[in-house]
Amino acid sequence: QELLVESGGGVVQPGKSVRVTCEASGFMFVNYGMHWVRQAPGKGLEWVAAIAYDAAKIYYAESVKGRATISRDNSKNTVSLQLSNLRSDDSGVYYCSRSVITTDSFELWGQGTLVTVSS
Amino acid sequence: SYVLTQPASVSVAPGKTATITCGGYDLGSKDVHWYQQRPGQAPVLVVSDDDYRPSGIPERISGTNSGNTATLTISRAEAGDEADYYCQVWDDVTNHQVFGGGTRLTVL
Numbered sequence: 172q173e174l175l176v177e178s179g180g181g182v183v184q185p186g187k188s189v190r191v192t193c194e195a196s197g198f199m200f201v202n203y204g205m206h207w208v209r210q211a212p213g214k215g216l217e218w219v220a221a222i223a224y225d226a227a228k229i230y231y232a233e234s235v236k237g238r239a240t241i242s243r244d245n246s247k248n249t250v251s252l253q254l255s256n257l258r259s260d261d262s263g264v265y266y267c268s269r270s271v272i273t274t275d276s277f278e279l280w281g282q283g284t285l286v287t288v289s290s
Numbered sequence: 291s292y293v294l295t296q297p298a299s300v301s302v303a304p305g306k307t308a309t310i311t312c313g314g315y316d317l318g319s320k321d322v323h324w325y326q327q328r329p330g331q332a333p334v335l336v337v338s339d340d341d342y343r344p345s346g347i348p349e350r351i352s353g354t355n356s357g358n359t360a361t362l363t364i365s366r367a368e369a370g371d372e373a374d375y376y377c378q379v380w381d382d383v384t385n386h387q388v389f390g391g392g393t394r395l396t397v398l
């Protein structure tokens with residue numbers, strides 16, 4: 172069974188950093204581009220970042236550029252997102268998702284991990 | 291930046307057909323993907339590349355894309371179709387993925 176499982180969420184103070192990680196299983200992780208998509212409470216989906224299968228191409232949304240770092244470890248089947256200088260509008264569920272290439276559709280999603288930015 | 295516009299809500303009677311639109315400049319030249327998100331759940335891809343249904347998606351769900359508008363059509367609507375639906379494209383000018391604002395489908 173193809174699965175994506177996120178972890179690392181929690182309550183974080185404004186101005187601090189958070190690292191969320193996604194572990195993949197059941198498929199050849201090295202063959203796929205990976206993304207982070209977030210959803211603020213009661214709001215729509217917002218794409219955050221993408222990384223190609225070999226990490227040669229990386230893209231960020233303007234809302235996180237300069238504060239976010241996406242990375243992957245193909246030996247461990249994991250992709251991570253580090254977000255620094257957190258603001259209240261960074262709060263939400265962070266989903267990990269998979270695409271054949273980074274410009275394609277999100278064909279598999281994890282269940283998400285909740286990040287709450289609060290003092 | 292590229293903008294996708296969806297109606298906030300659509301209602302449909304059980305057994306009837308629901309249409310959800312997604313508007314954007316020259317959208318017909320892009321590949322449009324659609325996601326269904328039921329309450330409390332992660333999104334699920336229901337249509338990719340304008341009109342392709344992934345495995346397991348019923349034939350009642352279909353997509354089209356032409357001009358400035360893409361459309362998701364749900365035929366013979368059921369209570370289980372109640373969800374939020376999002377369209378999405380890749381913007382090759384900014385190298386960003388872009389989502390529409392989402393449409394809440396109510397089956398009543």
